[in-house]
Amino acid sequence: MKIIAYGIRDDERPYLEQWDKAHPDVEVKAEPKLLDNDTVDEAKGFDGVVAYQQKPYTADILDKLASFGIKSLSLRNVGVDNVDADAVKRDGINVTNVPAYSPAAIAELAVTEMMRLLRNTKKFEDKERHGNMTWAPDIADEMNKQTVGVYATGRIGRQVVKILQGFGAKVIAYDPYPNPELKKEGIYVDTPKELYANSDIITLHAPALKENDHMINDDSIAQMKDGIKIINAARGSLIDTDALIRGLDSGKISGAALDVYEDEVGVFNVDFGSFDKIPDDRLKNLMKRDNVLITPHIAFYTKPAVKNMVQIALDSNVQLIQNGKSDNSVEVK
Ligand code: COI
Numbered sequence: 001m002k003i004i005a006y007g008i009r010d011d012e013r014p015y016l017e018q019w020d021k022a023h024p025d026v027e028v029k030a031e032p033k034l035l036d037n038d039t040v041d042e043a044k045g046f047d048g049v050v051a052y053q054q055k056p057y058t059a060d061i062l063d064k065l066a067s068f069g070i071k072s073l074s075l076r077n078v079g080v081d082n083v084d085a086d087a088v089k090r091d092g093i094n095v096t097n098v099p100a101y102s103p104a105a106i107a108e109l110a111v112t113e114m115m116r117l118l119r120n121t122k123k124f125e126d127k128e129r130h131g132n133m134t135w136a137p138d139i140a141d142e143m144n145k146q147t148v149g150v151y152a153t154g155r156i157g158r159q160v161v162k163i164l165q166g167f168g169a170k171v172i173a174y175d176p177y178p179n180p181e182l183k184k185e186g187i188y189v190d191t192p193k194e195l196y197a198n199s200d201i202i203t204l205h206a207p208a209l210k211e212n213d214h215m216i217n218d219d220s221i222a223q224m225k226d227g228i229k230i231i232n233a234a235r236g237s238l239i240d241t242d243a244l245i246r247g248l249d250s251g252k253i254s255g256a257a258l259d260v261y262e263d264e265v266g267v268f269n270v271d272f273g274s275f276d277k278i279p280d281d282r283l284k285n286l287m288k289r290d291n292v293l294i295t296p297h298i299a300f301y302t303k304p305a306v307k308n309m310v311q312i313a314l315d316s317n318v319q320l321i322q323n324g325k326s327d328n329s330v331e332v333k
Helices: 013-022 059-067 085-091 103-118 121-129 155-167 180-184 192-198 218-222 241-250 281-287 303-323
Strands: 002-006 027-031 048-051 072-075 094-096 147-151 170-174 201-204 228-232 253-258 292-294
Touching (some): 013 303, 059 085, 094 303, 147 155, 241 253, 241 281, 281 292
Parallel strands (some): 072 094, 147 170
């Protein structure tokens, strides 16, 4: 059995090699380049493909894989919103993801960023760079006095709820499909509107679906408390960035932390050499603000998470090749 793993980074290689040693019957090729139109031909002769979500997997690419007889595509991440759903169905390609490589990794970053916003750490660090070691006017708030609204309570959202409860925050949540265990705690509100109206901080943990594209927009921001803080470590498409900027300009939004951004492809995880060379003025506008925290989609980027992403994706790819399905089979919609 032969598997090609695309886009293998140096930090993933030891985990791939460890898996490879433990599976002498499987040949794994670690390909540093990402899967795209230029590299898809390298998959010829392999039984399965492992990749991750950094580029769109278009119909052209998927048709090519199918023409090589490859029906097994395993992503090393959760989101499958970059995969062309029609082509997957048409070509009969089976897809897996890694749904729970480390929900804690994402949850911990989301909470870290809430804490950084509350404690004004970026403001203090900016002042310090200019030799200003004073306190005022950046007096902070405390997490134990906040009401935090968690939008969507899948694995990650639930972990966020747990961590925040440990801080003594009041946590409320909205999910169209409430979790039965959390429901017993009585934390759910019935509508997004109720979540927006009652939260000091809103943290998003929903997948990228057509129905929640730009769910944070001028209308939803207007329903939020004055001075709201918004955290997004889920998907960039959830937030209308122009509306976010308008909310920051007006002071309605007092802080934002984005680990994802709607135009992040081609920008995040790229070294441009200097701030000025980052080719996105809207992003730079956000980055320059002392009440906005931008991280380049790093919530997943921890050692335990990366190990799981690599090794679980390889396990799933073997299952797909052998049986056409896996414990981690996912429907691409
Ligand atoms: C995901 O797992 O969906 C992520 O956002 C991580 C990233 C490597 C694509």
